Structure formats: structure tokens, C-alpha cells
Amino acid sequence: MTDNSTPVLETRNLVKEYPMGGFMARRTLRALGGVDVSLQVGEILALVGESGSGKSTLARCVTRLEQPTSGEILLDGVDILTTEKWHASRNYRRRVQMVFQDPFGSLNPVHRISHFLERAIHNHHPLTGSALHERLEELMATVDLDANMLASYPHELSGGQRQRVAIARALAVNPEVILADEPTSMLDVSVRIGVLNLMKSLRDAKGITMLYITHDLASARYLADRIAVMFAGEIVEEGDSMEILARPAHPYTELLVSAVPDPERTGSYDPSLRAKLRQQVLDSADCPFDGDLDNPCSRTEPVRHRVGDSALRHLVRCHLYRPTAAGGANALVPTVDEVAS
Amino acid sequence: MSTPITTALSPIKPTRLSGRSRSGLLHGLMTNRKAMLGAALLVFFILLALLAPVLFPGNPSRITALASQEPSAQYWLGTTAKGQDVLALTAHGARISLFVGLIAGLVSTIIGILVGLASAYFGRVIDESLSVVTNIFLLIPGLPLLVILAAFLPPGVGTVIFVLIITGWAGSARVLRSQALSIRSKDFVAASQVTGDRAGWIMLREILPNMASNVMGTLLGCIIGAIGAQAGLEFLGLGDTATVSWGTNLYWAGNEGALLTGSWWVFLPSGLCIALVAFALSLFNYAVDEVTNPRLRTVKKRPATAPLSRMEDAQ
Amino acid sequence: MSSDRLLEIDNLTVQYRGDVRTTTAVDHVSFGISPGEIFGLAGESGCGKSTIANTILRLLKYPAEVASGTIRFDGRDVLALNGEELRQFRWREVAMVFQSAMNSLNPVITIGEQMRDIFTAHLDLTRRAADARCAELLELVQIDRNRLKAFPHQLSGGMRQRVVIAMAVALRPRMLILDEPTTALDVVVQQEIMAEIKALQAELGFSVLFITHDMSLMVELSHQMAVMYAGRIVEQGPAATLHRQPAHAYTRALMNAFPPITGPRVPLRGLGEGVRLTRVGDLQPVGHNHWSAAVSHEDRERLTPHAAGSEGGPR
Numbered sequence: 001m002t003d004n005s006t007p008v009l010e011t012r013n014l015v016k017e018y019p020m021g022g023f024m025a026r027r028t029l030r031a032l033g034g035v036d037v038s039l040q041v042g043e044i045l046a047l048v049g050e051s052g053s054g055k056s057t058l059a060r061c062v063t064r065l066e067q068p069t070s071g072e073i074l075l076d077g078v079d080i081l082t083t084e085k086w087h088a089s090r091n092y093r094r095r096v097q098m099v100f101q102d103p104f105g106s107l108n109p110v111h112r113i114s115h116f117l118e119r120a121i122h123n124h125h126p127l128t129g130s131a132l133h134e135r136l137e138e139l140m141a142t143v144d145l146d147a148n149m150l151a152s153y154p155h156e157l158s159g160g161q162r163q164r165v166a167i168a169r170a171l172a173v174n175p176e177v178i179l180a181d182e183p184t185s186m187l188d189v190s191v192r193i194g195v196l197n198l199m200k201s202l203r204d205a206k207g208i209t210m211l212y213i214t215h216d217l218a219s220a221r222y223l224a225d226r227i228a229v230m231f232a233g234e235i236v237e238e239g240d241s242m243e244i245l246a247r248p249a250h251p252y253t254e255l256l257v258s259a260v261p262d263p264e265r266t267g268s269y270d271p272s273l274r275a276k277l278r279q280q281v282l283d284s285a286d287c288p289f290d291g292d293l294d295n296p297c298s299r300t301e302p303v304r305h306r307v308g309d310s311a312l313r314h315l316v317r318c319h320l321y322r323p324t325a326a327g328g329a330n331a332l333v334p335t336v337d338e339v340a341s
Numbered sequence: 342m343s344t345p346i347t348t349a350l351s352p353i354k355p356t357r358l359s360g361r362s363r364s365g366l367l368h369g370l371m372t373n374r375k376a377m378l379g380a381a382l383l384v385f386f387i388l389l390a391l392l393a394p395v396l397f398p399g400n401p402s403r404i405t406a407l408a409s410q411e412p413s414a415q416y417w418l419g420t421t422a423k424g425q426d427v428l429a430l431t432a433h434g435a436r437i438s439l440f441v442g443l444i445a446g447l448v449s450t451i452i453g454i455l456v457g458l459a460s461a462y463f464g465r466v467i468d469e470s471l472s473v474v475t476n477i478f479l480l481i482p483g484l485p486l487l488v489i490l491a492a493f494l495p496p497g498v499g500t501v502i503f504v505l506i507i508t509g510w511a512g513s514a515r516v517l518r519s520q521a522l523s524i525r526s527k528d529f530v531a532a533s534q535v536t537g538d539r540a541g542w543i544m545l546r547e548i549l550p551n552m553a554s555n556v557m558g559t560l561l562g563c564i565i566g567a568i569g570a571q572a573g574l575e576f577l578g579l580g581d582t583a584t585v586s587w588g589t590n591l592y593w594a595g596n597e598g599a600l601l602t603g604s605w606w607v608f609l610p611s612g613l614c615i616a617l618v619a620f621a622l623s624l625f626n627y628a629v630d631e632v633t634n635p636r637l638r639t640v641k642k643r644p645a646t647a648p649l650s651r652m653e654d655a656q
Numbered sequence: 657m658s659s660d661r662l663l664e665i666d667n668l669t670v671q672y673r674g675d676v677r678t679t680t681a682v683d684h685v686s687f688g689i690s691p692g693e694i695f696g697l698a699g700e701s702g703c704g705k706s707t708i709a710n711t712i713l714r715l716l717k718y719p720a721e722v723a724s725g726t727i728r729f730d731g732r733d734v735l736a737l738n739g740e741e742l743r744q745f746r747w748r749e750v751a752m753v754f755q756s757a758m759n760s761l762n763p764v765i766t767i768g769e770q771m772r773d774i775f776t777a778h779l780d781l782t783r784r785a786a787d788a789r790c791a792e793l794l795e796l797v798q799i800d801r802n803r804l805k806a807f808p809h810q811l812s813g814g815m816r817q818r819v820v821i822a823m824a825v826a827l828r829p830r831m832l833i834l835d836e837p838t839t840a841l842d843v844v845v846q847q848e849i850m851a852e853i854k855a856l857q858a859e860l861g862f863s864v865l866f867i868t869h870d871m872s873l874m875v876e877l878s879h880q881m882a883v884m885y886a887g888r889i890v891e892q893g894p895a896a897t898l899h900r901q902p903a904h905a906y907t908r909a910l911m912n913a914f915p916p917i918t919g920p921r922v923p924l925r926g927l928g929e930g931v932r933l934t935r936v937g938d939l940q941p942v943g944h945n946h947w948s949a950a951v952s953h954e955d956r957e958r959l960t961p962h963a964a965g966s967e968g969g970p971r
Contacts, residue, residue: 050842051813063535093537105528110550116536123537169536188700189869190913193926215843218872222915222924245917259847260917263875263899 006077007038008209009062009096009177014071016057031057033233034071037211039177044203044210046224046241048217048256054233055213059181062211063098064088094124097170101182103162107154113165114150120172139168143198160191167198171208178202179211184219196223217260221245229253369632376632379624386618390435397429401585412606419606422597430590431610437586438615441498441571445505446564452506453513453559458544460514461521475518478511487570491579501580505567512566513559520555524548554633561626565619572615587611661688662831662863663712668725670707670716681707681720683887683936689831689880694857694864696878696895698871698910704887705867709833712865713752714742730830747778751824755836757816760823761808767819768804774826789826797822797852814845818852825856831863839868850877872914875899880945883907888936893946903948905959906932932958 016032032054039045049055060066062073067086072079080092100106107116117136121127127135137147143164154162163183170178180199184192200223202208214220220227221241228238229252237250248254370376393401404424412419418427456475460468487504494500524530525548533543549556574580575588578596582589594600594608670682682704689695697705710716712727712734727734729749737745754760762770768790775786791801797818808816817837824832834853838846854877857864868874874881875895882892883906891904902908909927933955939947951959 050844065531065534090537093535098532098535100528100532102528106532108529108533108547108551116532119533119538120536166532169532173536189871190700190910190927193913193915193924195926197923197926217843218915218917221917222921242921255844257917259844261847261870261872261876262917263872264916264918 005040007074008041008076009211010036010038010072010074010077011058011062012036012072012074014058014061014073015069016054016061016066017069030233032061032068035230035233035235037228037235039209039211041176042203042207042209043226044200044212044224046212046214046220046227047230048214048220048227049230050215050256052232053230055230056181057233058230059098059179059211059213063096063179064092090123094173095176097173097175097178099163099166099170099178099180099183102186103159103166104154104186106166107162109154111153112150113152113154113157116165116169117150117172120169124173135172139172142171142202143168158191159187160195163187163195164198167195167202171202175208177209177211179213181213182215183212185214185216192219193222199223217245217256229256370628373628373632375624376628379621379628382617382621383625386435386439386614386621389432390439393429393432393436397426397432401426401429401433409602409604409607418610419604421593421607422599422602422604423593427606427610430585431587431614433585434587434590434611435614437498437584438568438571438588439618441502441505441586442564442568442618445502445509445567445571446560448502448506449509449563449567450513450556450560452510453517453563454549454556456510456514457517457521458548460518461525462540462544462548464525471514472518475511475514478508479515481508483508483570484573487574488577488579491574496581496583498581498584501571501574504574505570508570509563509566513563516559517552517555520552521548524551554629557629558626561622561629565622568615568618587615660690662691662693662730663689663865664726664728665708665712666726666728668708668711668727669723670704670711670720671723673719673721680723680887682711684725685884685887685889686725687882687889687892689863689865691830691863692857692861693880694866694878696866696868696874696881697884698868698874698881699884700869700910702886703884705884706835709752709835709865709867712833713746713750747774747824747829748827749829750831750833751827751829752833752835753817753820753824753837756840757813757820758808760820761816763808766805766807767811771804771819771823771826774823778827793822793826794819796825796856812845813841814848817841817845817849821849821852821856825860825862828860829862831865832857833865833867835867836869838873839870846873870914871899871911883910885933885936888949889939890933890936891946891948892939893943893948897943897946901943903942903946905951905956907948909959927959 014032014035014037015030017028017030020027020029035054035058037045037047037058047055047058057066061068064087068081071081073081075092075095080088083089084092107113114136117139118132121132121135136150140147140150145161145164145168149157149161149165154165157165166183167178178199183199184195187195196219199210199212203210212220212224217227224241226239227241227244228235229244229250230236231252237244237248237253244253245257248257402425405426406416406420406424408420408424409422410416410420416426416428418431421427421430456471460471460475486508490504490507491500494503530543530547533547538547571580571586572588572591575582575586576591576595578592580586580588580592582592588611590611591608594604594611597607599605599607665688666686668682668685669680672679672681685704685708687695697708699705707716707720710720711722712729714734714737716722722735729745734745761767768787771790771793772783772786775781775789776783779786781789787804790804794801794803799815799818799822803811803815808819811819821837832853837853838849841849850873853864856862866874866878875898878895880893881895881898882889883898883904884890885906891898891902891907898907899911902911909932912924913926915924933951935952935955937950939949942948
């Protein structure tokens with residue numbers, strides 16, 4: 001994958017702030033502090049972070065369910081926040097789709113399964129009669145569901161089946177990009193892999209680009225080509241999945257990796273080391289790596305650095321400089337170009 | 342012991358229920374005693390209203406007999422102070438009372454639905470302004486407003502309906518807004534937006550169907566309120582005293598001193614009818630609540646089973 | 657099986673009696689926990705693991721009932737305890753940590769008051785003495801004692817769960833039941849909580865019954881574990897053994913459902929929707945301290961995963 005082709009979906013310096021404290025609010029909550037994400041055609045990017053990291057806010061901004069405070073969202077190089085500032089166009093809705101986290105909440109309980117697929121089709125590629133029926137059956141087959149479920153209601157299906165319906169609904173419009181916001185976290189463990197495999201096969205077969213949002217590093221590694229780690233509204237590290245987990249450059253990524261339960265680790269479990277690392281990352285004012293000559297982070301240049309081979313596009317941002325809402329402006333120096341290390 | 346598994350773990354297989362919300366509700370209602378009793382009473386009064394011109398032909402206000410006669414074989418409910426047939430008046434009274442109550446209740450509820458949905462869906466500025474308007478109408482004391490409006494507008498059934506709607510819509514708007522808000526925050530509404538559905542569709546076809554039982558309850562409450570408020574207005578003489586309705590019957594009864602002369606047969610029937618209709622609607626309301634909220638159902642007693650000692654752990 | 661077990665469950669069967677049919681939630685389950693041991697109970701939702709936990713503490717409510725079997729804690733029959741004995745048993749001998757702290761904590765009372773209640777209710781301490789113990793307890797789980805005055809919503813999710821754990825170990829029980837204690841928490845916080853529990857266990861020496869669906873977490877933490885399906889145990893043994901050499905096909909399938917964080921990326925095959933096993937036989941020994949139920953041929957077929965990407969769909 002070269003860096004030269006236009007990303008199919010990209011955000012530049014995306015900021016989302018929520019006013020806190022009522023009508024004449026002074027304080028703001030900075031949910032997204034200048035996020036740059038880019039998705040190449042046909043790639044699966046995993047956005048990993050804990051709750052409060054801003055990953056769901058990013059998804060809601062990209063799917064136009066929330067209005068960003070500032071920044072750009074580019075679809076095929078065109079900033080849609082300029083061309084369609086207040087409401088998403090029908091074209092955008094066709095090209096960018098979303099699968100939600102809760103399989104029990106994302107399907108309206110009063111409608112049959114066919115309704116959800118029909119609405120999607122009706123809004124973008126209207127079909128009637130036998131053509132519609134064929135399309136419905138085709139969609140159900142794509143997600144491995146029996147066509148006679150079309151007449152059922154959501155409560156008659158299991159969690160995994162509902163999530164497949166949600167995926168079918170997203171597919172019905174022939175999208176270019178699908179965002180999946182924690183699509184498996186509310187499913188039974190044994191059906192999660194099936195849904196992830198389905199997503200992968202959709203990418204392989206149809207070339208759909210995917211943004212997979214999760215807190216589960218292990219599934220991110222399994223599914224995604226690249227991983228971007230989010231913390232406190234920013235992307236702190238981004239790179240190839242295997243690489244970033246084997247050799248994390250940012251202390252927070254390291255913390256996340258060490259926190260994943262590893263059955264191979266039985267017996268050599270040292271919780272105090274982990275607690276110490278977390279303490280360092282989250283509470284300390286000093287960067288634990290400051291002064292370390294081998295480390296790309298430094299106090300005076302808190303910018304995005306390239307790590308290792310530039311072809312891998314492994315980027316890291318120093319955690320020391322976190323954005324503060326009180327300051328009003330982002331304490332991080334905004335960067336346009338990366339500094340070669 | 343190896344037994345075939347018939348336990349809790351089987352995932353749900355699609356069953357062929359035709360329409361969960363609709364047939365489930367209907368079936369539940371048909372087996373519910375309160376619903377049946379309420380429905381029976383309502384049907385009785387509706388039939389009475391519809392058949393009144395057939396059963397009591399002619400103008401019920403015409404003077405037909407001696408004044409203030411007690412109930413007898415000829416006049417089952419006696420006569421008024423003017424000499425009118427109370428039974429005919431009561432039967433005809435059902436027509437206007439039910440009609441006005443129904444229309445006013447229905448329109449109030451529709452306005453409440455639209456305001457509530459718009460408030461909940463659009464939020465922010467639209468919600469703030471609609472809420473202000475709703476609150477104003479809620480704060481204004483109902484009866485004085487009724488009185489003032491009725492005094493200024495030309496008398497007639499239309500005025501009564503108009504006045505009732507103006508004072509009745511805000512309560513349902515408030516209730517429906519809060520339920521619409523809680524539905525609005527659900528993922529399926531966001532999913533609908535992402536699919537490309539428009540605001541109107543989402544409000545009426547995605548959010549509203551989930552509010553069915555609340556809307557039903559609100560509608561019944563509005564109708565009861567309208568019937569009662571109408572009776573109140575008319576009793577005060579602010580309705581159209583020329584029409585025949587239960588309220589105006591009570592007005593004339595008061596005006597002609599039926600209370601003073603002890604002619605209970607003049608005012609009792611109309612009053613009782615209003616109470617019974619309200620009762621029937623309330624019963625139906627309770628029944629709908631019970632059917633849609635399983636936790637309110639009265640638990641049927643089960644025959645005592647074998648050793649209870651191991652089960653009574655709720656200590 | 658040694659007789660110095662702290663908890664001994666023998667042939668336990670728990671059923672839910674409905675109007676139409678009876679569902680068996682726990683089906684002839686037997687296992688034991690030794691003092692100081694961490695025993696993991698794994699399985700998907702609906703397999704009966706939470707029901708077992710509730711039965712141990714006698715928290716079952718109608719229509720659930722124990723149909724057969726015994727539960728012995730330190731030799732005493734738990735199911736036969738009467739009111740006062742049960743009060744002594746709960747929290748002092750066995751305590752429980754539930755999945756969501758907000759299910760256990762009263763949102764309108766401060767943490768300090770809730771913790772104090774434990775001491776004043778069970779140990780009859782004065783308020784002062786109780787407060788002192790509360791402060792000690794909070795320090796045990798590394799929370800500043802000033803937080804005693806806080807309300808639950810003012811604490812983060814991880815802190816709330818630590819408070820709940822502190823409350824559970826307040827009376828130094830001999831066994832702690834953890835029912836999905838970290839499922840609602842972020843992965844980093846989850847590790848802290850598990851570290852906390854492990855440290856407490858090392859210090860206070862209680863046994864743990866650890867219920868979760870996260871196999872990786874369970875293997876990392878437990879000494880012994882058992883895998884349940886539809887109310888029956890399908891495999892039981894040392895955690896490391898079950899992870900490295902699972903004998904039962906269902907265990908294998910469950911272990912494979914968790915992508916590893918290290919090593920090469922291999923395509924995994926999940927389990928499809930629908931019934932996995934039709935019959936679970938009795939446990940047969942397959943190694944030292946390792947038992948597994950026999951798998952019928954058809955069931956083995958069902959558990960063989962299909963090609964990646966094409967699982968799911970009804971059978």
C-alpha cells in the first residue's frame with residue numbers, strides 16, 4: 001500500500017467539544033482533540049481505545065450523527081463538511097454506512113427484518129416486485145442468514161443473527177466505507193469470531209473499506225491491517241497491526257498490550273508492574289522516557305514522529321502533551337508534516 | 342445420567358408470529374376482564390347515542406308531558422320541570438357529549454403527538470421553544486381560560502370543541518415528549534438516520550409505533566378529560582344551551598331548581614352517564630397498561646406444590 | 657475427591673417451573689472447591705453458571721427451585737440452613753461480587769454509609785468502630801479514605817468495583833463468588849481489578865469461585881476450571897491443562913474463539929448459531945484430575961466449524 005493514492009475516507013484535525021454546565025457554559029469537554037485518520041481503499045483500520053477515548057465520538061462525527069466543532073472530513077479528497085455542512089447528503093449516506101454496537105437496540109422492535117433492508121434499498125436504489133425480493137434474498141445470503149427470517153421480528157433472532165441483519169442493512173446500499181462500532185462486544189463469545197470473519201470476507205470479496213472500533217486489542221489484531229490507538233481524544237500511535245503490538249512505541253500502547261489477558265502467561269502474572277505503568281502514563285507530569293536517547297519522544301518537540309521504516313507508516317504522538325480544556329486551545333502543537341526521525 | 346438437552350440454552354428460533362405488537366395486544370385485551378367490561382359499557386353508550394333518534398324520535402326538548410313527574414311506566418325517568426322526557430334527553434345527550442369528547446380528545450392527542458415528536462426529534466432550539474409554549478399552556482389555569490374563551494366566542498358545539506382542544510393538548514404533549522425522548526436516544530433511530538431516512542419518516546414510522554401504548558393511554562385520558570371539562574363548561578352555562586347534551590341537561594336541571602325540589606330523576610341520569618363513560622374509559626386504560634406491562638398483571642394463584650422448604654429463600 | 661473441600665456441590669439440579677413447561681437451568685452438576693483455590697466456571701450466557709452462584713447464597717426466587725442435590729460448605733448443608741443460620745452464613749462465610757457495581761450500590765447513599773451498614777448489621781459495632789473499619793477496608797483496595805463521603809456516581813467504574821470488592825471481603829469470608837466482575841470494565845481497569853483480587857486473595861486466603869465468559873482471563877487467573885453447557889459440566893480440570901489440551905470439543909471451540917495477542921495470525925473458526933450439543937454425558941476421567949464428558953458423533957459434527965466467513969444461519 002503506497003502513501004500516494006487518495007484515501008477513500010480521511011479526517012483532518014477533527015475536533016469535537018461539548019459545552020458543559022448548561023446554557024451559558026464556559027467549560028468544554030474536549031471529546032476529540034484534533035484527530036487525523038485516513039483509510040486507504042480496501043483496508044481495515046482498527047481504532048482501539050478505552051471508554052472515554054473518543055472513538056465512538058469519532059464514529060458519530062464521521063457518520064454525521066454529530067456535528068464536529070472544527071476540522072475536515074474528506075471523502076475521496078472532498079471535504080464534506082464544506083460541501084454539505086449541516087446535513088449529510090443522500091450520496092454520503094450511500095457511501096458511508098455504520099454497524100452499531102448493540103444488536104438489541106439497533107433494530108426497531110416493531111418492524112420485521114425485511115423492513116430494515118427495504119428502507120435501505122428504497123432510499124438509494126429503489127427496486128420493486130421480484131427484483132426487490134431477489135435483492136433481499138441476496139443480502140440475507142451474503143450474511144449467511146436464512147431468507148425466511150425476513151418475516152421475523154428482531155426479538156425472535158439471537159444476538160449474532162441480529163448483528164448480521166445490521167451488517168446486511170449496511171450492505172444494502174452498496175457502501176464504500178463501513179464503520180463498525182464495537183460490533184461484537186455485546187455478543188456471546190463463540191459467535192464473535194463468526195461476525196469478524198464475515199466482515200473480513202466482505203472486505204476481501206467486495207473491497208469495502210472498514211473502520212473497526214473496539215476496545216479489544218486481540219480482535220483488532222485478528223481483523224485489522226492497521227491499528228490506531230486512541231487516548232483522551234487523540235491518536236497516540238498508529239501502524240501495522242502485528243508491528244504495533246509486537247513493538248509498541250508509545251507507553252499507552254504498551255500498557256494496553258500488557259493488559260490483554262494472555263493465557264500463556266499463567267503463573268508469571270505480575271499485576272504490580274502493570275499498575276505502576278498505568279500510574280506513570282496517566283498521572284505523571286513527567287514523561288517516563290524523557291531524556292532517554294533511544295526514545296523518539298522528547299519534551300521540546302511533541303509532534304508526530306515516524307518510528308522505524310517509513311514504509312510502514314508507524315506514527316506516534318507523545319503523551320506528555322495532552323490537550324487541556326481549560327487552556328481553550330490545544331496545548332499540542334498542531335502538525336502538518338511529520339518529522340523524520 | 343445422559344438426558345437430551347431441553348434446557349435454557351437453546352437460542353431463539355424464528356417463530357411465525359404474525360404481528361407481535363398488534364395481535365399480542367388484541368389477544369391480551371380480549372382475555373382481560375377490565376378491558377371487556379370497559380369495552381362493553383362503551384359500546385352500550387355508543388349504541389345509545391347512535392340509536393337515539395330511532396328510539397326517541399323527534400325533538401327531545403319538546404314539552405310532552407306534565408312537569409316534574411316521577412319515573413313511571415310511561416316515562417321511565419320521569420319528566421323535567423318544563424315537562425320534557427328525561428330519558429329522551431339523556432339518550433340524545435349522549436350524542437353530543439360523546440362526539441365532542443371524542444373529537445376534542447382525539448385532536449388534543451394528535452397535537453400532543455406532533456409537538457412531542459418534533460420536540461424530541463429535533464431537540465435544541467425547537468425543543469426549547471415548543472417546551473416554552475407547552476409550559477405556558479400548562480400553567481394557565483384551565484377552567485378560567487375555558488370560561489374566558491367561551492364567553493368571547495360565539496356559542497356552539499364548535500366553540501366547545503375548540504376551547505377543549507386549546508386547554509387539553511399541553512398535558513399529552515409533555516408526557517409524549519418524554520417518552521419520545523427516551524426512544525430518540527436509541528440506536529435504531531440513529532441507524533435509521535444513517536440509512537438515509539428523513540425526519541418525518543423517522544418520527545412517524547420509527548419512533549411513534551414504539552409509543553403505541555402510551556399514546557392509547559393519553560388518548561383515553563384526553564377523552565375522559567374532554568368529557569368532564571365539557572360537562573363543566575356546559576353546567577356553567579357556557580356551552581351552547583340550545584343543544585342537548587349531558588352537561589346542558591345538568592345546567593337546565595340546576596337552573597330549574599331540580600336540586601331544590603328534590604327531583605333527583607332530572608339530574609341523576611346525565612351525571613351517572615358521564616361517570617359511567619369515564620369509568621369505562623378508565624377501565625380500558627388500566628387494561629391496556631396491564632396487557633402492555635406484564636409486571637402489572639395480577640398473578641394467578643397456583644396450586645401448592647411439593648416441598649417448599651428449599652425454595653423460600655427470599656429472607 | 658478429597659474430603660477437605662471447603663465447598664462441595666453434589667448432583668445439584670435447579671429448575672424453573674413455568675405454567676407450561678419446566679426448564680432445567682442446572683443439571684446434575686458436581687464440583688468442589690478447596691480452601692485457597694481459585695475455581696473458574698466458564699460458559700456462554702444461559703449455561704447456568706450464575707444460577708449456581710445464586711443457589712450457593714440461597715438467592716433463588718420463585719419460579720426457580722432446587723430440584724435435587726446438595727451443597728455443603730465446610731460440611732454444613734447450605735440448602736437446609738434456616739433464617740438465622742443463613743444470616744450468619746451470608747457475607748461472613750461466603751460473599752459475592754456482581755457484574756455491575758451499580759447493581760450492588762445504592763445510588764442515593766454514600767459509600768461510607770453502605771459500608772458501615774455491613775459492620776453495624778453483621779457485627780453489631782458502634783458507628784465509630786464501624787467507620788474505622790471502613791477506612792481500613794478502603795485502604796485495603798487502595799482507595800483514599802476521603803472517598804467514604806462520595807456517592808457511587810462520583811467514582812469511576814473501576815473504583816466502584818473496587819468498593820464492591822471491599823464490601824464483599826469486609827467480614828473476611830472464606831469464599832468469594834465473582835460473577836463476571838470485570839465484564840463491564842475497560843481492559844486496563846479490568847487488569848487492575850483482577851490484580852486487586854489476586855493480591856487480596858494472597859493476603860486473606862479466601863477461595864474464589866470465578867464466573868466469566870472470558871476464557872483468556874479465566875485461564876490466566878484460575879487454578880481449576882470447569883466448562884458448562886446448557887446446565888451441565890462438559891469438562892473440568894486444571895486451567896492450564898484445559899487451555900493447552902482441551903479434551904472436549906466444546907471446550908476446544910470456546911478456547912479458539914479468543915484470538916491470541918501474540919504469535920502468528922491464524923484464521924480462527926467460530927461456532928455457528930444454534931444448538932451445539934444434544935447430549936452431555938457424565939464426566940469421564942481423561943487424565944490426572946481432568947474429566948470430560950463423552951461427545952456423540954452427531955455433536956462432534958456440529959462442533960466442527962465450517963470454512964471461515966460462512967458460519968451462522970439456522971440449522
